[in-house]
Amino acid sequence: xxxxxxxxxxxxxxxxxxxxxxxxxxxxxxxxxxxxxxxxxxxxxxxxxxxxxxxxxxxxxxxxxxxxxxxxxxxxxxxxxxxxxxxxxxxxxxxxxxxxxxxxxxxxxxxxxxxxxxxxxxxxxxxxxxxxxxxxxxxxxxxxxxxxxxxxxxxxxxxxxxxxxxxxxxxxxxxxxxxxxxxxxxxxxxxxxxxxxxxxxxxxxxxxxxxxxxxxxxxxxxxxxxxxxxxxxxxxxxxxxxxxxxxxxxxxxxxxxxxxxxxxxxxxxxxxxxxxxxxxxxxxxxxxxxxxxxxxxxxxxxxxxxxxxxxxxxxxxxxxxxxxxxxxxxxxxxxxxxxxxxxxxxxxxxxxxxxxxxxxxxxxxxxxxxxxxxxxxxxxxxxxxxxxxxxxxxxxxxxxxxxxxxxxxxxxxxxxxxxxxxxxxxxxxxxxxxxxxxxxxxxxxxxxxxxxxxxxxxxxxxxxxxxxxxxxxxxxxxx
Numbered sequence: 001x002x003x004x005x006x007x008x009x010x011x012x013x014x015x016x017x018x019x020x021x022x023x024x025x026x027x028x029x030x031x032x033x034x035x036x037x038x039x040x041x042x043x044x045x046x047x048x049x050x051x052x053x054x055x056x057x058x059x060x061x062x063x064x065x066x067x068x069x070x071x072x073x074x075x076x077x078x079x080x081x082x083x084x085x086x087x088x089x090x091x092x093x094x095x096x097x098x099x100x101x102x103x104x105x106x107x108x109x110x111x112x113x114x115x116x117x118x119x120x121x122x123x124x125x126x127x128x129x130x131x132x133x134x135x136x137x138x139x140x141x142x143x144x145x146x147x148x149x150x151x152x153x154x155x156x157x158x159x160x161x162x163x164x165x166x167x168x169x170x171x172x173x174x175x176x177x178x179x180x181x182x183x184x185x186x187x188x189x190x191x192x193x194x195x196x197x198x199x200x201x202x203x204x205x206x207x208x209x210x211x212x213x214x215x216x217x218x219x220x221x222x223x224x225x226x227x228x229x230x231x232x233x234x235x236x237x238x239x240x241x242x243x244x245x246x247x248x249x250x251x252x253x254x255x256x257x258x259x260x261x262x263x264x265x266x267x268x269x270x271x272x273x274x275x276x277x278x279x280x281x282x283x284x285x286x287x288x289x290x291x292x293x294x295x296x297x298x299x300x301x302x303x304x305x306x307x308x309x310x311x312x313x314x315x316x317x318x319x320x321x322x323x324x325x326x327x328x329x330x331x332x333x334x335x336x337x338x339x340x341x342x343x344x345x346x347x348x349x350x351x352x353x354x355x356x357x358x359x360x361x362x363x364x365x366x367x368x369x370x371x372x373x374x375x376x377x378x379x380x381x382x383x384x385x386x387x388x389x390x391x392x393x394x395x396x397x398x399x400x401x402x403x404x405x406x407x408x409x410x411x412x413x414x415x416x417x418x419x420x421x422x423x424x425x426x427x428x429x430x431x432x433x434x435x436x437x438x439x440x441x442x443x444x445x446x447x448x449x450x451x452x453x454x455x456x457x458x459x460x461x462x463x464x465x466x467x468x469x470x471x472x473x474x475x476x477x478x479x
Contacts (some may be wrong), residue, residue, distance in 0.1 A: 009407065047090060054094040054158050059171065061087050061151075062194050062452070065445035066175045070219035074194050084444075085143060091154045105158040110458060115400045119393055120146045123354060126386065132353025135363035140364075141355030148447050162417070165456070169236070169420065172449070175278040176233035176260060183218035183226065183263040215268035225443040227272035228265040228434055232449065233257075235279050235426040242287070243419025246363035246473070271437035275430040282429050286422065334376045334437075341373060341384060351387035378435035378442070399433040401454055408461040413468065421460040 050057035064087065068080050099105070109114060123145050127138050159165050191199065191214075199205060199214070208215045208223065214222040238255035241250045264272055344352070353359060356370040358381075365371050375381035385393040405425035412418040432442040432448060441450045 017026065050087060050090045051094040051097060054091060054154075055097060055164060057087070057091050057094060058158050060446065062171065062445075063166070065448040067219060068252070068444050069221040069225070073198065073221075088147060088151060088154075092150055093329060094338060095154055095157055107153060107458075108288075110404070111400050112454060112458060113153070113156075114150055115393075115397050116152055120149055121398055122390065122393055123387070125352065126354040129350045129353045131348050131350065133356060133368035133370070134353065137355030137360040137364040140351060140360045144442065144447065149451060151419060152451040153189070153434075153450055155452050156458060159455065159459050160463075165420065165463065168452070169240070173233070173234065173256065176229070177256065178228070179218045179220070179229065180233075180259050180263045183216050183266050184219065186214075187263075187266045198458045201202075210215050210268055213268070216263075216266035218263070218266075219237075219256060220445075223267035223269050223441050224271070224438050225446065227264045227269035228275075228431065228438070228446055229268035229326070229449075230260040230435070231272050231275045231279075231411055231430055232427045232453075233445065234264070234276055235259040235430060236423045238283070239423030239426055240419050242422060243416040265305050269438070271434060275434050278433050279426045279430045282424060283422075286406065286425075293402050299342065332433070337376070339372060339382070344369070345383045345388055345391075349387045349389050351383065351385045351390055355386050356385050357381060375439070377437060378439040380437060383402055398428070398435075401457065403429055405457040410458055412461055412464040414464050416466075417460040421457055424456045424460075428457075452454045 040297075046060075051059070054345055061084075064084060068084060072080055108117075123142060127135065129138075130139060158169060186195070198380065201207065208217075216226065217223045218226045220226040220229060234257045237253040237260065243251050244250060244253075261276065285391070352370045356365065356368065357373050357375050361368065361371040370384060373384065379391065379394065382394045388392075402425065405421060405428065409418060409421045409425060412421055428450070431440045431446070441447050
């Protein structure tokens with residue numbers, strides 16, 4: 001059965017074959033030889049598995065996205081980013097292979113798919129931007145823009161059962177728990193040796209050692225990525241409580257949400273602290289019942305107390321400073337930079353070219369006007385690189401996703417699927433807000449999980465409609 005996640009005979013064969021090959025190669029060629037044989041055997045096996053058993057590929061891809069930055073930070077000298085690109089292309093190849101036997105082109109016929117295709121198309125057109133200082137910067141950046149977006153179509157097609165969707169959600173929560181526990185290890189036990197080596201860099205130290213305290217990043221690339229992932233995980237837990245009746249499971253989800261919010265403070269990322277309250281406002285509007293209104297009012301009072309209570313605790317102090325931006329020197333610097341770049345944005349409808357700022361701009365066009373400009377915001381980066389046309393498109397992109405998500409939420413009848421859709425709407429709303437003070441969806445794993453959330457918005461409605469049709473047919477047969 002090709003559509004199953006774990007075809008038993010195939011996996012049993014692999015579990016028997018791989019240890020035999022590795023053991024034989026180590027005994028004859030040594031550890032290095034055994035490792036090379038292992039890699040040589042695993043690559044074709046992974047290629048075959050991802051293309052032939054795409055649900056396995058989806059799960060493996062999501063897990064790899066969560067741990068890739070941690071592996072890179074350990075000093076593994078291997079092009080893991082290219083490996084992720086290759087895996088995504090294999091999944092897309094598997095998508096087209098499956099279309100031959102089980103066609104479903106309907107995933108392209110909805111507003112979200114349309115705006116994604118328009119966004120990809122506009123980014124591809126940027127190669128002809130006359131104001132761009134470097135075509136190479138475009139080439140390196142388009143991978144992280146257009147290619148990653150293809151994952152939306154892969155998730156939309158292969159997540160086609162409630163059972164598989166549940167597996168994805170549970171896996172997301174388990175991975176979040178691992179990240180939270182590792183952050184606690186960093187906070188209360190200390191950094192690992194490879195992390196200490198990286199933190200010894202004076203530039204890194206200036207960024208991450210604030211007021212005598214290290215900002216934590218857990219298994220992610222930086223504190224911002226860590227905090228935004230914990231925001232997403234917190235909102236996921238909060239929304240899931242509305243889809244289950246079991247009290248013990250609800251308490252577990254609430255405890256996990258509190259854990260994720262607590263470790264988020266270790267990041268010292270002030271921008272993330274406003275995202276959960278912002279999402280709670282949207283949640284209150286969507287649910288609009290007196291119990292949630294009372295709870296939200298109580299939560300608001302707690303937040304006000306936390307904001308204004310005198311404290312000597314570093315984490316709480318950083319939390320409080322997020323709600324006093326005028327007192328933040330870095331915020332004021334960002335505001336001045338954004339004001340300075342406005343005339344350029346207004347005079348360049350297609351911007352200065354994809355990849356004009358940041359790493360690729362500095363590498364391929366170091367003498368250009370934009371190479372040394374720090375965008376410090378997802379929207380500002382789009383406005384600078386893709387112009388006011390690009391800014392209009394990215395705002396339309398978020399609007400279409402949220403509008404579709406809210407419409408689907410009110411259309412879905414099944415409580416569990418409804419809670420999944422609600423979770424994705426809250427996560428995407430929070431990230432759309434968080435994309436202003438920071439770049440919210442450019443780093444692993446959120447650059448992948450964001451499109452997973454977008455896909456789930458449509459998946460939940462589709463599964464709900466299928467369930468209604470099935471229930472109707474069963475009732476008709478009974479009668």
